[in-house]
Amino acid sequence: MNLNMRITMNNVNTDVIQHNKLPNLVLDKLMDWIMDGKLHMGEKLNTEELASKLGVSRMPIREALSSMEKMGLAESIPYVGTRLAKLTQEDVRQIYIARQALEPVAASYACNKVTEKDIELLEKIHEQYKMTVRQDEVPAKEIYILNRYYHFSIYNISGLTRICSMIESLWDCLSFFKLIYGQKFIKDKNDRENMILEHESYLQALKMKDSDKLYKLLWDNLAKRIEDIPYDATAYFEE
Structure with missing residues (x-):
């Protein structure tokens, strides 16, 4: 990690940002929404809706959601889709x-x-x-x-x-x-x-x-x- 790096998320512009960077930017934005209270525990994450909101294709959304699963932020439920993790006090x-x-x-x-x-x-x-x-x-x-x-x-x-x-x-x-x-x-x-x-x-x-x-x-x-x-x-x- 670069110690001088600031973690920021600007508007996603598919004409400027290289495709391989999009998943990271999408992930960054989703984490911002979690901290801002716009996304809640257990909330379903719809790939098409997120792609529309962020102005990107579904592929970087899927890659970002996959990263969230690895981070423990989301989980994939059969026949339901991907949703944010839900933790109890226990x-x-x-x-x-x-x-x-x-x-x-x-x-x-x-x-x-x-x-x-x-x-x-x-x-x-x-x-x-x-x-x-x-x-x-x-x-x-x-x-x-x-x-x-x-x-x-x-x-x-x-x-x-x-x-x-x-x-x-x-x-x-x-x-x-x-x-x-x-x-x-x-x-x-x-x-x-x-x-x-x-x-x-x-x-x-x-x-x-x-x-x-x-x-x-x-x-x-x-x-x-x-x-x-x-x-x-x-x-x-x-x-």
């Missing part, structure tokens, strides 16, 4: 419990393999993250992407490819939750500063190669996430 809780079991392990192993080059990359991502969350108008989607990039830049250092793959799958399942949560997160300055402090604590533990400390930091922070899952998850997502 679904979210169990996914976080699974994350709590795996992510501290990957992070602690990363402490044993981290290099100066790894630290430099993490510092760059963290600086970009700080600048982004402290803007007057905070882009929720960019925060989501940078946060994910930061975490997986840590986990992948571990070399535990199978575990990292499982963690990535869990993050994909929570994509809808994280995107919508991001809209609420950016409204609270204290929440934003606390996330910066969390990232800094991970970085310091990595620099010290203190695997026990990093394990505990992640375990405790994920425990807080489990405790803070809203009672009525569906209503939370659709606000």
Whole structure:
């Protein structure tokens, strides 16, 4: 990921944009609509309607919907079609419990393999993250992407490819939750500063190669996430 990249979506112009870029632009727009509350959990996604709204053919729509399925944002239902994912409070809780079991392990192993080059990359991502969350108008989607990039830049250092793959799958399942949560997160300055402090604590533990400390930091922070899952998850997502 280019740290200088800003995630934006302008009007789709099929005369200017190359065909192979259209699916990404369509995906970008659909993610914007999710965060703006224009698309809701469980909502059916009609290929022809979306193609008409965006002024593109059905092929980039299908490719974008396929990407959304891989990200955990949508699901394909036989005889029904594609619809946005729908998570219950219990679904979210169990996914976080699974994350709590795996992510501290990957992070602690990363402490044993981290290099100066790894630290430099993490510092760059963290600086970009700080600048982004402290803007007057905070882009929720960019925060989501940078946060994910930061975490997986840590986990992948571990070399535990199978575990990292499982963690990535869990993050994909929570994509809808994280995107919508991001809209609420950016409204609270204290929440934003606390996330910066969390990232800094991970970085310091990595620099010290203190695997026990990093394990505990992640375990405790994920425990807080489990405790803070809203009672009525569906209503939370659709606000």
